[in-house]
Amino acid sequence: MLGLLLRCRASLGRLYCQRGIHDAPPPPKALCYVSACTDPYANLAFEDWILRNSDPCSYVLYLWRNRPSIVIGRNQQNPWKECNLALMAERDVVLARRSSGGGAVYHDLGNTNYTVVMPREAFTRNMCAEMVARALQASDIPAYVNARHDVAVDGLKISGSAFKLTKLRAFHHGTMLIDADLTRLHGCLKSQAHDCIDAKGVASVPSPVVNLRDYSLSLDHSSFCDAVLRQFANTFAPPGEVTVVDTAGDLRTIDERRRIQTWDWLYGQTPEFTHRLHRSFSWATVFASVTARHGRITDVSIDTAESALQPPPGSRLLFADAAARLKGVRYHPSDINECLLPVIDSDSPRASELCDWLTSNLSFNTVSSA
Numbered sequence: 001m002l003g004l005l006l007r008c009r010a011s012l013g014r015l016y017c018q019r020g021i022h023d024a025p026p027p028p029k030a031l032c033y034v035s036a037c038t039d040p041y042a043n044l045a046f047e048d049w050i051l052r053n054s055d056p057c058s059y060v061l062y063l064w065r066n067r068p069s070i071v072i073g074r075n076q077q078n079p080w081k082e083c084n085l086a087l088m089a090e091r092d093v094v095l096a097r098r099s100s101g102g103g104a105v106y107h108d109l110g111n112t113n114y115t116v117v118m119p120r121e122a123f124t125r126n127m128c129a130e131m132v133a134r135a136l137q138a139s140d141i142p143a144y145v146n147a148r149h150d151v152a153v154d155g156l157k158i159s160g161s162a163f164k165l166t167k168l169r170a171f172h173h174g175t176m177l178i179d180a181d182l183t184r185l186h187g188c189l190k191s192q193a194h195d196c197i198d199a200k201g202v203a204s205v206p207s208p209v210v211n212l213r214d215y216s217l218s219l220d221h222s223s224f225c226d227a228v229l230r231q232f233a234n235t236f237a238p239p240g241e242v243t244v245v246d247t248a249g250d251l252r253t254i255d256e257r258r259r260i261q262t263w264d265w266l267y268g269q270t271p272e273f274t275h276r277l278h279r280s281f282s283w284a285t286v287f288a289s290v291t292a293r294h295g296r297i298t299d300v301s302i303d304t305a306e307s308a309l310q311p312p313p314g315s316r317l318l319f320a321d322a323a324a325r326l327k328g329v330r331y332h333p334s335d336i337n338e339c340l341l342p343v344i345d346s347d348s349p350r351a352s353e354l355c356d357w358l359t360s361n362l363s364f365n366t367v368s369s370a
Contacts, residue, residue, distance in 0.1 A: 028059055030237035032229060035064035037247040040071065040096040040107065041261050045253035046245065047173065048099055050117050053252075056168045059122075059236040062115040063225045064247075066107040068093040068181075070188055073102045073162065075269045076202035080331075080363065081191055088188050097266050100173065102162030103204030106188055110180035110211070112221050114228055115173035118236070123170035125149055129161055131235050132174065135227035141215045148205075151176070156210035178224060179213040199273040267331065268295040279357050283312050283350055286319075290362060292331045300326045302354075318343070318351050322358065331363050 033050070035043050043064045054060050070083050070093060079085065079095055082104040088095065107113065116128045129145045136143035136151070146152045151159035151174070161174030189204070191197075212219050233239065247253065259265060272293040279286055284304045291299040300323035304315070325339045340355040 028057060028237050029055055030059045030061075030233070030239040032061045032232070032239040032242045033063070034225060034242055034244050035062070035247050036244050037249075038065060038067045038109065039248045040066040040069040040094060041257050042247040042250070042253065043113075044071075044096060044098055044260060045256040046247040046250060047115050047171070048256055049250075049253050050115070051164070051166065051169055051171050054117055054169070057119055058117075059119075059232075060115075060117040061229065061232045061239065062117070062173075063228065064113050064115070065109055065111060065221060066096075066113070068106075068108045068184065069096050070094075070104055070106055071096045071098050072104045073097075073202065074099055075271065076101050077104055077204070078197065078199040078270050078273050079104075079267060080270075080275070081194055081197040081199050081273065082189065082204055084188050084191050086192065091184065091188070093184070093188050095266055097260065097269060098162070098173075100162040100164040100171075101202065103160070103202070104189055105160055105175050106180065106185040107175065108180050108184070109221075110178055112176045112178055112224050113173060114176065115171055116232070116236075117169060117171040120165055120168055120170045123163070123165065123172070125163070125172075127235075128172040129159070129174065131231045132159060132176070132228060135224070135231040136212070138230070139216060139219060139223070139227055141212065141219070148207075150207065153210065153212075153215060155208070157207040158210060158212055160207075176224060177209060177211045178219060178221060179211050182209065182211065185209070193275065196277055197273050197275050200271040263295070263330070263332070270295055272298075275362065277361050281350070281353055284315060286354065286357075288358065290326065295331050297326050297329050297331055300324075312350065314348070315350065318348065318354060322351075322354060326358075333359065333363050336362050 035046065037043060043066060047062060050060050050062055070088060072079055072082060074097060083095065114132060126145055126149055129149055129151055133143040133145050133151050141153060143151050143153050149161060150157045159174045159176045161172060163170060163172045272291065274289060274291045276289050287303055287305060289301040290297055302319035302323050322340060322343055325343065329335050329339045337359045340359060343351050344355040
């Protein structure tokens with residue numbers, strides 16, 4: 001332990017000016033938390049609690065993993081464009097939205113997440129990614145940080161990351177693919193509507209990925225956490241005892257856990273987007289353009305192709321009625337269906353066909369926020 005302490009103190013010279021033995025600043029306070037819970041909402045809420053409540057001068061390592069889930073960036077990501085929501089609902093993969101930016105990522109128990117919370121002035125974009133790469137190198141895995149700030153091996157991504165800055169604090173967090181279900185990862189991150197939605201948010205940049213299991217049969221969640229903890233101690237300061245936390249039972253985060261499970265947070269943070277779709281019915285080919293902002297429909301256009309023959313009588317009134325009813329409605333299957341019910345229940349077969357099409361294609365099977 002003495003040797004570890006000496007190495008850690010030496011590394012602090014990279015962070016503090018050594019003015020003399022008597023006036024050198026004290027070593028920073030360091031803490032480590034490991035979550036015993038796999039609920040993504042509880043784990044994200046605890047991460048936020050650390051950021052807001054830890055000592056502004058401290059360094060905190062937080063290690064955690066989630067049950068199958070897709071986690072998207074704060075107000076830059078469109079879940080309808082980035083995620084296969086129907087497949088997620090079928091496979092019991094939940095949707096979560098984190099407080100940092102960046103792209104959509106897949107989590108399961110074969111993926112370990114790390115968070116480092118630190119003073120804002122100490123933050124650099126690559127510092128923590130390089131720390132994780134060194135942890136893997138110590139386990140004989142040839143990891144490195146690429147130009148996109150991802151940790152990679154042989155050109156394949158094993159860890160993506162994002163960060164958040166506040167007035168006094170910063171955190172850098174990332175994933176680590178150890179033995180994740182890559183088939184489910186690719187399926188859940190491939191939206192059925194990707195090419196039909198024009199979005200203003202930041203799109204995810206797909207990268208070829210690989211599990212660490214392909215490079216080490218012995219590396220698992222526990223040994224990865226140990227390796228990262230050693231590098232954290234060398235880079236910043238040795239923490240005291242590792243604190244194992246039941247984030248789902250932590251009363252300090254209960255309000256935040258509830259907030260980040262709401263529809264308004266998961267879907268209502270979505271920037272403006274336009275969903276364009278068309279279908280050929282026996283009576284006409286119909287084009288629809290639906291614009292939504294913050295998860296609510298703001299504009300709707302429904303019409304036939306300009307070059308098409310005149311649609312059957314009453315069609316344009318039907319289009320106008322459906323469009324008017326959709327405006328202001330939440331971009332959610334149940335809300336869309338409810339607002340169109342009066343049209344569906346009319347005696348017109350065309351009205352029923354049109355509304356069934358709109359209901360089944362707009363919003364898809366939005367994953368429950370409960």
